[in-house]
Amino acid sequence: MLSQLAVIKKTVIRSMTIILCEELEKSYKKLQKKERKKKVWIRDWTARRSIGATCAIFKELYHEDPREYKAVLRVTPEQVDKLLNLIKMKIERQDTFMRDAIPARVKLEVTLCFLSSGISYRLLAIFFRISKSSISKFIPEVCDVMYEALDEYLQVPDNREWEDIQVGFHHRWNFPGCCGAIDGKHVVIQAPPNCGSEYYNYKGTNSLVLLAVVDHDYCFKYVDIGSYGRNSDGGVFQAFSLYPVLENGSLLPEGGFLVGDDAFPLKTYLLKRYPNEPTIVEKIYNYRFTRARRIVENAFGILVSRFRVLALPIQLQEETAIKMIRTTCVLHNWLRKSSLHTYTPPGSIDYEDIVNFTTNLGTWRSEINALPSIARSRINNR
Structure with missing residues (x-):
């Protein structure tokens, strides 16, 4: 009888010990879960x-x-x-x-x-x-x-709008027949992975090219964004999406033309300045040509000084960078049309002093350095 009671006692003690160990193990696991760092859905701040x-x-x-x-x-x-x-x-x-x-x-x-x-x-x-x-x-x-x-503020002009631009260049800049000034700027970006040297330009940076046509009132009439920074002047211009219609003569009105700097090829629809000035007539032409072409330089300068994200290396994906650049261009046009005196107050753009025959530089030049222009490089991909 005593031996049976001893066995039962040992069995009960063993069972209680097992249950106690299991409970302790469960408590320990619960404690570990509480102490474990929870994932944050949203930070408190x-x-x-x-x-x-x-x-x-x-x-x-x-x-x-x-x-x-x-x-x-x-x-x-x-x-x-x-x-x-x-x-x-x-x-x-x-x-x-x-x-x-x-x-x-x-x-x-x-x-x-x-x-x-x-x-x-x-x-x-x-x-x-x-x-x-x-x-x-x-x-x-x-x-x-x-x-x-805002896409209505950045569209290719129709025939009547081209004629209005010609009138504007004639009256404001004394350069009849001009339909716009064309130029390009390198927008510095962080090079995408495994891109090689496609974005590497002659300035030693990686960039996307913003090529634009600007009217007499410093507004962008067309922009082409995304050409590789390594492309030369001819390569960038031939990759221009308006290049085919410029070549076949279906874009500009009869007798109309664009003006560009030495980085662009001489075409019947694209005029350049005389490299030398042997005659009085050519000097006068170069002077008026420079006044008309300076429009695009000022437009880019105002754009960069107002939207300074373009003045810094853009550390975004290429697709996002292109969206951002074109948005700044359409905002520039919208603000230029809707708030002329506050967006570009007097003195912010280059202007000529007709009394002293001097050119006064706009304040945008002192506010921020302009983006590097496309210049002739040793690479020529035709």
Whole structure:
């Protein structure tokens, strides 16, 4: 009898020990799970968007100092409201149970701030209290929508518009028959992976070429973006999407022509200056030619000084960089047409002093160094 009780006692003790060990093991695993670092769905500081730049400093500038607001974003509060009404439906998202969507105004102000300053995504994330990944995702989207909303300001002219441009060059620059000035700029980028030397230009940087035709009023009438920086002058011009219609004479009105610098070939539709000036007539021609061609140089200078992301190496994918560049061009035209005196105030563009016969340089030259022009290099891909 005593031996049976001893066996039962040992069995109970063994069972209790096993149960206790299992419970201790479960408790230890639970403790490990609690101590394990949880994945962050959204950082706490990004959730406090109510004290971000849009709801804090930009709101104060909007109501109290519109001039400084315009200096930061390059557009006035009224223009931001107008632009927001044009694109709001396409960039706005619905709130979900998990989190609130980023407001359309915040997206627009982040994009304009990036274009006007070239500030990094990380600093934008801190200022606006939005994650860096969200910014990198919606900036290309907002650029696309803005370009579509304002595309009427960047279209190839029809015959009547070409004639109006000819009249403008005749009256303002004393160069009749001119339909525009053509030139190209290297926009410095971070070279894509495994690209070799395709983007490497004669300046020793990697770039995309922005080739544009500018009218008498410093507005871009056509832009072609994306040629490799290594291409020579002839290679870039022949890759120009308007090159075939220029060659067959179906683009410009009869007798119309473009003006370009020495980087471009001499054509019946593309005039250049005389390399030498042996006669008075040729000197006069070169003088008037230079006045007309200086338009495109000033247009690029204003573009870069207002949207300084173009003055810095763009560390984005090539497709995103192209979207961003064309958006700055259409914004330039829109602001040039809608706010002439605030976007380009007197003195910001090169002008001639007819009393002292001197040329006064525009203030954009002192604000920022212009992008390097396309010049003749040793590479000639015809």
